[in-house]
Amino acid sequence: MKGVDNVFTQHNPVLKDTLEDLLKGKLREDIYPYLGNIHMARRPDNIVVFMVGGVTYEESLAVHQLNNNNQRINIVLGGTAVHNFDSFIEEVKIAMHGSNWRFGRES
Structure with a gap:
């Protein structure tokens, strides 16, 4: 994305790359x-x-x-939650419970 100053608009989630590979028939069946x-x-x-x-x-x-750019396909996305920043960080905290690492400093 040339000419874009906001670094956050340049990121593509792994899901997008995975779905694009699926649509191109390039996903490895062993993975x-x-x-x-x-x-x-x-x-x-x-x-x-x-x-x-x-x-x-x-x-x-x-x-x-992807749905808008590929009229021949229909992708439905679902999940156990839709995360915002706060809910995502809370999930990370729960996952790190019992770890020596703490937010803001290393133990």
Whole structure:
């Protein structure tokens, strides 16, 4: 994004890259297996993504943009939560409970 001064507008979530690879047929089956014994003969046109632990607004925007840019596909995004900054940090705190690391300083 040339000419953009805001560094935050330059970031793409990993989900966007993963979905773009899926649409191009470039996902490695050993890393991203799918159900069933048949080989996928064509690219999917209906995709459901569910994120355990929650999704961010940035990921939601990426899915929205992919849906708008690719009229032949339909991507649905769901998750256990939709995170804002505060809820995300709270999840990190819970995940780090019992760790020696603390916010603002290292122990």
